[in-house]
Amino acid sequence: MLLKELPRARVLMEHKHNHSRHHSYNGKNFIILPIIFCVLINLICYLMLAPSLSAFVSVGSLFFSDAQKDFSKDFNNIFVPVSEPSNTDSQAQQSAETIKISEITFPKYNEQFGELIIKDCQIDAKLFFGDGDIPLNNGVGIYGGSAIPGYGKTILVAGHNNTYFNGLKYAQVGQQIKIRTSYGNFVYEITDIQIKESTDTSAYDLSADSENLILYTCYPFDELGLTSKRCFVYAKPVSNLEIDKNN
Amino acid sequence: MKKIKRIFSTVALAAVVTVSASTSAFAAGINSAEQKILDTLNTTVTMNGVEKSIPAGYLNQAENYFNTVEITDEEADKIVSAIDDAKAYLESTGAANVGALTVDQANTVVSKVQAGLSVIGLTLQYTKSTGAVSIVDKSGNTVFSTTLAASGSSSAGGNTAGENPIKTTGLGFNVPGIAVIAGLGIVLVSATGLYVIKRASKSKSTYGTQA
Numbered sequence: 001m002l003l004k005e006l007p008r009a010r011v012l013m014e015h016k017h018n019h020s021r022h023h024s025y026n027g028k029n030f031i032i033l034p035i036i037f038c039v040l041i042n043l044i045c046y047l048m049l050a051p052s053l054s055a056f057v058s059v060g061s062l063f064f065s066d067a068q069k070d071f072s073k074d075f076n077n078i079f080v081p082v083s084e085p086s087n088t089d090s091q092a093q094q095s096a097e098t099i100k101i102s103e104i105t106f107p108k109y110n111e112q113f114g115e116l117i118i119k120d121c122q123i124d125a126k127l128f129f130g131d132g133d134i135p136l137n138n139g140v141g142i143y144g145g146s147a148i149p150g151y152g153k154t155i156l157v158a159g160h161n162n163t164y165f166n167g168l169k170y171a172q173v174g175q176q177i178k179i180r181t182s183y184g185n186f187v188y189e190i191t192d193i194q195i196k197e198s199t200d201t202s203a204y205d206l207s208a209d210s211e212n213l214i215l216y217t218c219y220p221f222d223e224l225g226l227t228s229k230r231c232f233v234y235a236k237p238v239s240n241l242e243i244d245k246n247n
Numbered sequence: 248m249k250k251i252k253r254i255f256s257t258v259a260l261a262a263v264v265t266v267s268a269s270t271s272a273f274a275a276g277i278n279s280a281e282q283k284i285l286d287t288l289n290t291t292v293t294m295n296g297v298e299k300s301i302p303a304g305y306l307n308q309a310e311n312y313f314n315t316v317e318i319t320d321e322e323a324d325k326i327v328s329a330i331d332d333a334k335a336y337l338e339s340t341g342a343a344n345v346g347a348l349t350v351d352q353a354n355t356v357v358s359k360v361q362a363g364l365s366v367i368g369l370t371l372q373y374t375k376s377t378g379a380v381s382i383v384d385k386s387g388n389t390v391f392s393t394t395l396a397a398s399g400s401s402s403a404g405g406n407t408a409g410e411n412p413i414k415t416t417g418l419g420f421n422v423p424g425i426a427v428i429a430g431l432g433i434v435l436v437s438a439t440g441l442y443v444i445k446r447a448s449k450s451k452s453t454y455g456t457q458a
Binding site for chain 2: 101102106108109110130131132136143144145146147148153156158159160161162165198199203204205206207216217218223226227230245246247
């Protein structure tokens with residue numbers, strides 16, 4: 001029994017010896033250095049893990065966001081499809097066609113007024129005016145500070161990357177985008193695809209005086225959470241359909 | 248009596264038809280009065296020596312709205328006067344941008360803008376906590392919506408106020424399944440953590456007893 005207790009007593013003695021030796025060190029080594037060490041290690045860990053942590057932080061922000069979200073599926077729909085020409089693909093060769101502005105019912109915020117179709121990307125979504133919660137939860141939405149199709153300005157369309165605009169990952173230059181509205185059917189052709197920061201103002205020009213369509217969604221496409229990058233798909237009009245603003 | 252009723256019905260029907268017809272005609276594009284307002288909005292304001300302009304997105308929103316209504320010359324003159332008044336006040340504050348205005352100055356600008364908006368029955372709404380600004384019509388329909396940049400407005404550049412037209416399009420908040428899965432994940436991780444801690448403390452106590 002006594003033999004068994006011997007190693008334990010030795011450990012205790014060593015501990016006591018170390019403890020008395022520690023008293024000889026000054027406080028700087030015990031307080032300041034460990035703090036500096038702790039900060040440095042935490043900093044290194046943060047820098048190493050930051051790329052992986054950001055995904056968790058962004059997912060967490062979905063749960064702890066203070067912004068009020070509207071999950072409503074109730075919205076006004078003014079979209080009444082109009083018949084398409086028999087050969088839509090050859091619209092480019094057709095002469096310019098105008099629609100009198102007086103004959104158009106301008107959409108209000110959160111109203112569905114058309115649909116956006118990209119066959120090659122398996123996208124077929126309701127098109128809304130406005131890009132708040134209701135439009136993006138039920139389809140894709142035109143930014144209220146841009147223009148409606150045919151108006152001769154920039155059309156900026158947003159959609160979620162995991163739902164209605166997930167198919168933009170298949171977008172390629174030359175593919176056609178079809179927008180159907182109650183006042184006419186428009187065809188655009190993809191001219192460029194770019195990945196940019198969401199804050200990059202060079203990604204769009206809202207003061208442009210020629211018709212151009214920009215679709216965008218968060219990038220990477222299948223990433224869960226909120227990302228800082230966006231995939232912008234640029235397109236030019238192919239159909240010669242335009243709104244006559246003077247009549 | 249029947250004759251009076253018939254006359255009244257005819258007058259009422261005529262009034263409805265006239266109003267309906269004029270409403271659709273009113274929405275026909277931008278008239279000269281509306282163009283006058285757009286031109287005024289398009290002019291610059293000098294804040295702290297730097298010329299600032301209204302973002303193109305705001306002008307487009309105004310144009311989109313004017314396409315749905317008809318504004319008279321008299322209304323336009325009152326609105327232009329209110330805009331000029333607000334611009335003159337902004338210049339007199341000496342602030343570098345809208346975000347740098349004091350609360351009192353911001354309230355004064357809001358009241359001046361509201362004076363112009365009320366001419367056509369619009370109301371300005373501002374939520375300070377989120378920076379959300381919206382203008383609604385008599386029916387409560389939103390006709391303008393934006394979110395002002397944070398104080399200092401570095402992203403506003405040469406604009407009077409900054410807004411990023413690019414929205415958060417990351418996760419569709421309408422996917423409850425994802426929220427449920429993520430919630431289950433959190434519960435699972437927490438449960439695993441608790442189990443590990445419990446097990447560790449149990450083995451420690453066992454070791455302690457043995458010792």
